[in-house]
Amino acid sequence: xxxxxxxxxxxxxxxxxxxxxxxxxxxxxxxxxxxxxxxxxxxxxxxxxxxxxxxxxxxxxxxxxxxxxxxxxxxxxxxxxxxxxxxxxxxxxxxxxxxxxxxxxxxxxxxxxxxxxxxxxxxxxxxxxxxxxxxxxxxxxxxxxxxxxxxxxxxxxxxxxxxxxxxxxxxxxxxxxxxxxxxxxxxxxxxxxxxxxxxxxxxxxxxxxxxxxxxxxxxxxxxxxxxxxxxxxxxxxxxxxxxxxxxxxxxxxxxxxxxxxxxxxxxxxxxxxxxxxxxxxxxxxxxxxxxxx
Amino acid sequence: xxxxxxxxxxxxxxxxxxxxxxxxxxxxxxxxxxxxxxxxxxxxxxxxxxxxxxxxxxxxxxxxxxxxxxxxxxxxxxxxxxxxxxxxxxxxxxxxxxxxxxxxxxxxxxxxxxxxxxxxxxxxxxxxxxxxxxxxxxxxxxxxxxxxxxxxxxxxxxxxxxxxxxxxxxxxxxxxxxxxxxxxxxxxxxxxxxxxxxxxxxxxxxxxxxxxxxxxxxxxxxxxxxxxxxxxxxxxxxxxxxxxxxxxxxxxxxxxxxxxxxxxxxxxxxxxxxxxxxxxxxxxxxxxxxxxxxxxxxxxxxxxxxxxxxxxxxxxxxxxxxxxxxxxxxxxxxxxxxxxxxxxxxxxxx
Numbered sequence: 001x002x003x004x005x006x007x008x009x010x011x012x013x014x015x016x017x018x019x020x021x022x023x024x025x026x027x028x029x030x031x032x033x034x035x036x037x038x039x040x041x042x043x044x045x046x047x048x049x050x051x052x053x054x055x056x057x058x059x060x061x062x063x064x065x066x067x068x069x070x071x072x073x074x075x076x077x078x079x080x081x082x083x084x085x086x087x088x089x090x091x092x093x094x095x096x097x098x099x100x101x102x103x104x105x106x107x108x109x110x111x112x113x114x115x116x117x118x119x120x121x122x123x124x125x126x127x128x129x130x131x132x133x134x135x136x137x138x139x140x141x142x143x144x145x146x147x148x149x150x151x152x153x154x155x156x157x158x159x160x161x162x163x164x165x166x167x168x169x170x171x172x173x174x175x176x177x178x179x180x181x182x183x184x185x186x187x188x189x190x191x192x193x194x195x196x197x198x199x200x201x202x203x204x205x206x207x208x209x210x211x212x213x214x215x216x217x218x219x220x221x222x223x224x225x226x227x228x229x230x231x232x233x234x235x236x237x238x239x240x241x242x243x244x245x246x247x248x249x250x251x252x253x254x255x256x257x258x259x260x261x262x263x264x265x266x267x268x269x270x271x272x273x274x275x276x277x278x279x280x281x282x283x284x285x286x287x288x289x290x291x292x293x
Numbered sequence: 294x295x296x297x298x299x300x301x302x303x304x305x306x307x308x309x310x311x312x313x314x315x316x317x318x319x320x321x322x323x324x325x326x327x328x329x330x331x332x333x334x335x336x337x338x339x340x341x342x343x344x345x346x347x348x349x350x351x352x353x354x355x356x357x358x359x360x361x362x363x364x365x366x367x368x369x370x371x372x373x374x375x376x377x378x379x380x381x382x383x384x385x386x387x388x389x390x391x392x393x394x395x396x397x398x399x400x401x402x403x404x405x406x407x408x409x410x411x412x413x414x415x416x417x418x419x420x421x422x423x424x425x426x427x428x429x430x431x432x433x434x435x436x437x438x439x440x441x442x443x444x445x446x447x448x449x450x451x452x453x454x455x456x457x458x459x460x461x462x463x464x465x466x467x468x469x470x471x472x473x474x475x476x477x478x479x480x481x482x483x484x485x486x487x488x489x490x491x492x493x494x495x496x497x498x499x500x501x502x503x504x505x506x507x508x509x510x511x512x513x514x515x516x517x518x519x520x521x522x523x524x525x526x527x528x529x530x531x532x533x534x535x536x537x538x539x540x541x542x543x544x545x546x547x548x549x550x551x552x553x554x555x556x557x558x559x560x561x562x563x564x565x566x567x568x569x570x571x572x573x574x575x576x577x578x579x580x581x582x583x584x585x586x587x588x589x590x591x592x593x594x595x596x597x598x599x600x601x602x603x604x605x606x607x608x609x610x611x612x613x614x615x616x617x618x619x620x621x622x623x624x625x626x627x628x629x630x631x632x633x634x635x636x637x638x639x640x641x642x643x
Contacts, residue, residue: 087599089599089600090597090598090599091597091598091599091600092596092597093596093597093598094596095539095596096528096529096530098528099528146594146595146596146597147595147597149595150595150597153592175483175484175505175506177505177506177511177514177515177529178515179505179596180504180505180529180530180531181503181504181505181530181531181535181536181539181541182539182541182594182595182596183505184483184484184487184504184505185487185541185591185594185595186594186595187463187484187487188463188467188487188491188591188594189591189592189594189595191460191463191464191467191491192463192464192467192468192587192588192591192592194464195464195467195468196588198464199468214484215483215484215505217456217460218455218456218457218459218460218463218484219459219460219463220460221456221460222454222456222457222460222461223460223461223464236451236456237444237446237450237451237455237456237459237484238444238446238447238450238451238455242446242510243446243447243448243451246446246447247447247448251448255448255451256451260452264452264453264454265454266454266456266457
């Protein structure tokens with residue numbers, strides 16, 4: 001913790017302490033910041049209490065898309081009361097006996113009130129049933145370990161089993177280092193699941209949200225039949241810090257942002273959050289199939 | 294410090310032996326034991342990392358030349374580029390045609406500049422994709438040889454979609470209709486290795502390593518200090534022994550005395566023997582059986598618990614069917630907008 005700002009009134013100091021304690025690295029820091037200062041951390045526009053919630057957690061001025069927790073995402077996306085969560089009780093083990101991993105997981109579970117970095121289940125968008133997986137950057141940077149890989153694979157295979165289209169919202173820093181080679185292999189596992197969905201003739205829709213990096217981009221993240229992204233989301237393979245390390249200079253501002261990927265041809269559309277539901281509903285409607293026999 | 298001195302002494306001895314052609318194998322193994330004492334798993338793992346990176350280890354083309362009766366390299370991804378860091382082509386392997394793919398490092402600075410230290414760009418993975426499809430079309434088995442620090446992290450690489458190229462390969466290789474044999478013979482660096490690393494049989498040379506992140510990377514992120522790389526190497530469990538224990542690989546291929554770097558033909562001969570044996574087995578399987586086994590293999594990798602389901606560790610038994618049961622029984626009854634399709638077919642049995 002930096003101890004730069006130590007001055008101020010007692011109240012201010014207390015408030016700072018409270019937020020600091022709550023704002024673990026895994027919480028949605030930008031929003032904590034906005035709530036605390038009552039202004040958007042990017043354009044500094046004043047933000048009323050509850051204003052963000054009403055506006056899909058998007059800044060009304062600069063339309064910065066704040067990161068969402070899976071619950072918020074699901075609430076904004078699917079029809080009311082249509083979502084049923086699956087595989088909630090999957091918990092990770094510590095295959096490498098990585099020191100401190102179990103404690104870290106337990107701590108993050110308590111802070112985020114999530115079981116793992118992805119929530120999966122079945123729900124409906126404007127009446128169209130889907131198998132849905134929503135990742136959470138709050139939970140250890142959305143990193144993909146055994147549980148995340150397994151839940152995503154199961155969500156995709158549930159699509160095969162139940163003949164449903166699959167929608168995946170990604171948000172991840174990449175593979176989870178603490179699970180080593182097991183994390184890496186989740187890339188292959190989820191890619192195979194996507195292959196099976198394809199063989200079953202069912203669509204996979206991927207929505208890339210801020211940020212999606214590493215092993216998640218390089219597996220199911222880039223295997224969608226239609227790939228959408230939220231505006232301004234950081235999407236790539238190697239992280240900006242790694243890249244700056246190799247090229248020894250600063251990266252251009254829009255590098256690895258959704259709009260950049262749109263121009264280089266790796267995503268289909270950049271979709272604002274408030275239109276996401278109707279765009280997905282359109283896609284679901286467009287992918288109903290007549291029976292072949 | 295002490296270790297460094299020992300290592301220095303080892304290097305001196307090696308140089309001396311090289312010059313005078315004396316047999317000093319005994320001294321070497323004694324020193325090596327001292328360097329990598331059994332009480333120090335991190336030291337042992339780090340020694341393997343250094344060994345895997347030795348510049349005079351065989352490269353993919355060295356191995357292919359020594360293993361294949363003849364080999365014709367093929368170039369290009371048919372989308373605008375050719376990547377010298379990932380090579381491929383058709384070879385006759387004990388008289389039978391196979392497709393070889395492999396990461397190619399250089400032997401010296403000049404070679405490494407050409408080969409980009411074995412770090413492939415998207416073009417490399419797309420070339421592999423094309424050659425794997427070609428192999429599938431003509432029923433040739435695919436042999437992939439892995440030795441890369443990772444896919445290249447650069448601006449051009451990102452712009453041309455390295456993530457997409459790797460993702461496409463994962464999907465293709467996991468459902469390829471021909472046998473795929475994989476040997477990690479040096480560094481298995483994360484997604485860059487996995488990009489040609491999904492196969493029916495996966496082997497590692499005894500001094501190879503395979504990991505989700507380099508020890509240096511892990512150290513700088515988690516331990517906040519890149520000098521801690523040796524400690525990170527121990528934590529990451531990246532040696533062949535570790536991976537065999539996890540059930541991720543199928544076997545460890547022994548190297549000649551002093552490591553594969555000392556004798557390329559001998560190293561290649563052992564690899565060839567193992568690959569021929571496995572290939573003979575895999576040739577008996579139908580494409581559907583191959584894909585089924587490969588899918589199951591991938592689906593089984595993971596380490597988690599499910600309180601009212603089942604406990605799954607590295608390599609469980611036949612849980613796949615139970616898993617499917619679990620998925621379905623746990624879900625509520627759903628009326629599908631796709632009408633009767635829900636009841637019709639439950640997807641291909643695989």
